[in-house]
Amino acid sequence: MPRDQAADAQHLYDDRASKYDDSWHPRFARHVVDLLDLKPGEHVLDLACGTGLVTFAAAQAVGSTGSVTGVDISSGMLAQAHLKQLHANIENVTFHQHSITSLSNLDGVQGQQFDTITCASALVLLSNPTLALKHWVRFLKPGGRLIMDVTHIRSQLGHLTLERVGKSLAIPVPSYRLNFESPKEFEDLLSAAGLQNLDIRLVSQAQASGHGQGIDAYVCDVNQPRIDRVYVVEDGQAIFERLIVSRYGEALAADGGRDRARELFLEEWAKLANDKGEIEEVDGVFVGVGWKPD
Numbered sequence: 001m002p003r004d005q006a007a008d009a010q011h012l013y014d015d016r017a018s019k020y021d022d023s024w025h026p027r028f029a030r031h032v033v034d035l036l037d038l039k040p041g042e043h044v045l046d047l048a049c050g051t052g053l054v055t056f057a058a059a060q061a062v063g064s065t066g067s068v069t070g071v072d073i074s075s076g077m078l079a080q081a082h083l084k085q086l087h088a089n090i091e092n093v094t095f096h097q098h099s100i101t102s103l104s105n106l107d108g109v110q111g112q113q114f115d116t117i118t119c120a121s122a123l124v125l126l127s128n129p130t131l132a133l134k135h136w137v138r139f140l141k142p143g144g145r146l147i148m149d150v151t152h153i154r155s156q157l158g159h160l161t162l163e164r165v166g167k168s169l170a171i172p173v174p175s176y177r178l179n180f181e182s183p184k185e186f187e188d189l190l191s192a193a194g195l196q197n198l199d200i201r202l203v204s205q206a207q208a209s210g211h212g213q214g215i216d217a218y219v220c221d222v223n224q225p226r227i228d229r230v231y232v233v234e235d236g237q238a239i240f241e242r243l244i245v246s247r248y249g250e251a252l253a254a255d256g257g258r259d260r261a262r263e264l265f266l267e268e269w270a271k272l273a274n275d276k277g278e279i280e281e282v283d284g285v286f287v288g289v290g291w292k293p294d
């Protein structure tokens with residue numbers, strides 16, 4: 001049984017590492033880097049860098065006068081990143097295996113301040129995102145910016161429901177711990193960390209695979225998410241059975257907990273239905289940029 005969030009993430013992502021890039025993440029990471037419009041010479045800290053999807057795209061943008069430092073807890077994910085680095089002979093990137101929630105004792109990061117900090121698809125995994133953000137701002141130069149994303153509350157509904165079951169049973173589920181319904185919630189989080197000039201967008205079809213068009217094609221009205229999928233209450237059973245045998249469900253299924261977890265899951269799932277009995281899913285994430293005051 002993993003001890004804490006970072007150990008949990010390591011366990012989960014070591015397992016996924018070799019197949020991680022066969023997903024929607026490469027396209028989403030590209031969106032994140034496109035939004036930043038990085039300039040040559042910038043020094044970037046890529047938190048929860050994983051297999052280096054954001055790292056290497058950022059490294060290309062900042063060029064040989066800039067640098068990117070990637071930090072991740074998963075040795076499996078970092079091994080994939082190192083392979084890419086070796087293969088493409090990339091010199092302006094350095095990786096560290098460490099938790100992103102305690103950077104003060106990490107050589108290569110402690111005592112440094114970066115122009116840009118990125119954290120793609122990972123803030124929502126942390127146990128205390130508010131505290132993490134405050135910690136990261138210390139490693140930004142005055143006038144530097146931080147970019148991160150938070151899942152829309154109607155996105156990934158199966159995971160959201162599993163997470164709610166975990167909460168009611170006091171069993172941590174390594175799933176999506178943070179979801180927002182409105183941009184205001186994201187603004188509040190960023191302001192509380194001392195960031196300003198906030199720019200919040202809603203990127204739709206975040207989890208759709210494939211490449212296709214640039215970011216503009218996917219940015220939708222921040223207050224009016226697109227409905228991408230519609231389920232019915234009965235779909236909950238199949239969704240539960242799929243998730244409970246995954247890494248996300250294993251803690252809930254342990255010690256004969258599966259039946260109790262199923263019962264609670266189906267109860268929570270049914271609460272998502274509208275008055276027509278439909279459960280509407282948004283495939284979207286809020287992407288936020290905030291600047292540290294000069």
Ligand SMILES: C[S@@+](CC[C@H](N)C(=O)[O-])C[C@H]1O[C@@H](n2cnc3c(N)ncnc32)[C@H](O)[C@@H]1O
Binds near residue numbers: 005009077098119
């Ligand atoms: C969904 S992946 C995102 C990877 C990358 N940013 C991308 O966009 O493809 C989440 C990553 O967060 C890392 N992670 C989760 N919790 C962490 C922690 N406390 N410290 C460091 N890395 C963490 C995982 O190991 C995993 O590589």
